Structure formats: C-alpha cells, structure tokens
Amino acid sequence: MSTAARVDTPSTGVEAASTPVDVENAITVTAAVLTVVLTAVAFWLSYEHLQEVAAAHGMASAVARSWAWPATVDLFIVIGELLILRASLAHKVDWWAIGLVTAGDGASIALNVAGVGKDANALNYVVAAVPPVAALLAFGALMRQVHAYLARRASTPITTPLTGVDRPSTPVDISVDHPPAAPATPPAVTADPVPDRPALPVGVKAVSTPVDTDPVSVDARSTAVDLCMPVVYTNRVDQLVRALYGTDFVQPSTARMTMAMAAAGLGASESTARTARGRVKTREPYLADFPGSLRVEAVG
The missing domain is CATH 1.10.10 (Arc Repressor Mutant, subunit A)
Incomplete structure (x- = not known):
C-alpha cells in the first residue's frame, strides 16, 4: 500500500489593506460631495438674490437680463479660483487671479447686503451676506481638494520591492512506494606507486639548494566606496x-x-x-x- 508525505511551504506574509485606509477614502469622498453641494447651494442663493436686486432696480420688465446680470459678478469668483488653481499647480502666484476673486466676492457681498434696503433689521443683512461668503469659502475648499488630487496624480512615488515574501503554500505529494536506491559506491581509485629515488653513487653527497623565503611585501590599499541615497524628485x-x-x-x-x-x-x-x-x-x-x-x- 502506497503512502504519501505532505509538505507545506511557508505561507505569504502579505496581508490585505487595513480598514483605516477605506475609512479615510470614504471620508474624503463624502467631504468632496458635501463641498460640491454647499458650493452649488450658496451660489444659487447668492445668484437669485442678485437677480431680485437687478429686477428691483431697472430690470423688472427684462426678465432674461435680470437673470443674466448676476453672472457679471459671480463668474469673476469662479474664473479667479480656477486661475489660482492653475498657478498653484505651476508653483506660481497669480496676483491677477487673486484680484479677480477679491473683486468678485467683494462686489457680491456688497450687492447682496445693499439689496436688503436701508431700514431693514440687522439680521436681514446677515442673512443676505451669508450666501456669498459661503460660496467663496466652499468654492475655495473645492479648489483645494482638486489641487490635492492633481498633486497626488502628478507625483510619481517610488516603491521598493518587498523582501522576504514567499510563494503561497502549495501542498506537494511525494510518493514513497519505492524508496530511491542508495547511490552506488564509486570504485576505489588506486594511486600509482611512486618510483623510488635512484641511489646516489658512493662518495657523492646530496647538496641542498637554499631557497629565499623572504615574503614579498604587499601594499594593501583600501578603496573608498561612496554610498549615497538616490535622489528622488517629487515634482x-x-x-x-x-x-x-x-x-x-x-x-x-x-x-x-x-x-x-x-x-x-x-x-x-x-x-x-x-x-x-x-x-x-x-x-x-x-x-x-x-x-x-x-x-x-x-x-x-
């Protein structure tokens, strides 16, 4: 009856991704979605209020123009933020883009507050100022997240190969029905007999030859090897x-x-x-x- 020996090789020491990475990705995606929603809501509230201000000051009969007029203010914020993002990716500072954002947001806040009227309650001015301020902050946060994402894509990480990783465990069946035969013993090698030295004639002495055994001086010089870390460029x-x-x-x-x-x-x-x-x-x-x-x- 045949028998089999089961041999297991060491298992791989690589584990799956840890849970905190998944949680971090989920938080990042949730924050990005909420930022987009907040930006859209804040711009919509600010835009609609500016449309009401335009309609109350000379554009009541021109509905299309009253809805198009707020774009002349709010779009400066969008254009400026996009130009700031482009300059940041190029490691520059675009003061013109910063000026556009400042002018657009300042005008939006001022017009939203001024559209309330002179004799309004203080809380009415606060309500009118919140949407444009929230639009500026939310859109800035959105552009910051986009910049961080593009920066991660632009950088090329250098990954070093894992060491000490074995192949997965695989059972190996070794049949021992017929044990391997013992290797044959190699034949003994007999050395040829050393011939005897011829006998010297009578009266002849063997003279030994002196050998100079002075060691040869060797000048061992060490070679300096500079070991340096590789230069890694993230840009x-x-x-x-x-x-x-x-x-x-x-x-x-x-x-x-x-x-x-x-x-x-x-x-x-x-x-x-x-x-x-x-x-x-x-x-x-x-x-x-x-x-x-x-x-x-x-x-x-």
Missing part, C-alpha cells in the same frame, strides 16, 4: 528634466525641455523649464559637467 517637471540628462547625455536646452513638457501635458513655460533645470543641477552638481546641447539658442 513632475523636475523628473522630466532629470530624465533628459539620462536620455541625451547633454545639457538639455530650453527648447528641448519645453517640447518634452508640452508632450507630457505640463505646459510649455520656458521659465518653469529653466527653474526646474536649476533645481536639478543644485541637487546633483555633477550634471553641470555634461556637455552643452549641439543646438545653439539665444536664450538657454
């Missing part, structure tokens, strides 16, 4: 410029960098390209020894 433009050094093995020109940035969807700003090249040279000074590009440019 996507810096990553692209650093990759050009390893691709062309020359100093990347402004035109070369802007072409690569445009192909990657990162815009074509020459100042951004030159600034990124300067950051790369600062972090890795030896790259400055690379030869210049063969193409001569007026500005590089």
Whole structure:
C-alpha cells in the first residue's frame, strides 16, 4: 500500500489593506460631495438674490437680463479660483487671479447686503451676506481638494520591492512506494606507486639548494566606496528634466525641455523649464559637467 508525505511551504506574509485606509477614502469622498453641494447651494442663493436686486432696480420688465446680470459678478469668483488653481499647480502666484476673486466676492457681498434696503433689521443683512461668503469659502475648499488630487496624480512615488515574501503554500505529494536506491559506491581509485629515488653513487653527497623565503611585501590599499541615497524628485517637471540628462547625455536646452513638457501635458513655460533645470543641477552638481546641447539658442 502506497503512502504519501505532505509538505507545506511557508505561507505569504502579505496581508490585505487595513480598514483605516477605506475609512479615510470614504471620508474624503463624502467631504468632496458635501463641498460640491454647499458650493452649488450658496451660489444659487447668492445668484437669485442678485437677480431680485437687478429686477428691483431697472430690470423688472427684462426678465432674461435680470437673470443674466448676476453672472457679471459671480463668474469673476469662479474664473479667479480656477486661475489660482492653475498657478498653484505651476508653483506660481497669480496676483491677477487673486484680484479677480477679491473683486468678485467683494462686489457680491456688497450687492447682496445693499439689496436688503436701508431700514431693514440687522439680521436681514446677515442673512443676505451669508450666501456669498459661503460660496467663496466652499468654492475655495473645492479648489483645494482638486489641487490635492492633481498633486497626488502628478507625483510619481517610488516603491521598493518587498523582501522576504514567499510563494503561497502549495501542498506537494511525494510518493514513497519505492524508496530511491542508495547511490552506488564509486570504485576505489588506486594511486600509482611512486618510483623510488635512484641511489646516489658512493662518495657523492646530496647538496641542498637554499631557497629565499623572504615574503614579498604587499601594499594593501583600501578603496573608498561612496554610498549615497538616490535622489528622488517629487515634482513632475523636475523628473522630466532629470530624465533628459539620462536620455541625451547633454545639457538639455530650453527648447528641448519645453517640447518634452508640452508632450507630457505640463505646459510649455520656458521659465518653469529653466527653474526646474536649476533645481536639478543644485541637487546633483555633477550634471553641470555634461556637455552643452549641439543646438545653439539665444536664450538657454
């Protein structure tokens, strides 16, 4: 009767994602949805109140114009916030965009409050001012979440391979019906007999030859090995410029960098390209020894 031996290999030490990660994702999605809802409600309340103000001051008979007029105020906030988001992704400060948001929101708050009238209760002014203020804060929070999401997408994380991970446990059946035969004993090897030294003639002495056994001095020199951590670039433009050094093995020109940035969807700003090249040279000074590009440019 045959018998089988069951052998189990070690199991994998990798576990599934922990629950806090799922909870964090759920909180992030919920906050984003609530921010969108709050932004829409606040803009709607502010927009409708401005429409009532326009209708009460010369546009009562022109309903379409009274509904279009608030857009001349509230859309400045939307345009300014989008321009601020674009500048933030490019690591710049757009003061013109900040001015648009300030002007649009200031005008919206002032017009909403002024539309209440002169002899109104103080609480009426508060009620009129809350929607435009809430619209500004909610839309700013929404743009901040969009910026954080795009920043995570732009950065390229470097993952190191896991060590010490074995393959999944797999049962292996080994049949022992017929145990393996013992290996045959190799035949003994007999050494050839060493011939006897010939006998010296009578009267002849064996003279030994002196051997110089002075050791040869060896100059052992240690070789210094510099171990350094790899340089990691989190900015996507810096990553692209650093990759050009390893691709062309020359100093990347402004035109070369802007072409690569445009192909990657990162815009074509020459100042951004030159600034990124300067950051790369600062972090890795030896790259400055690379030869210049063969193409001569007026500005590089």
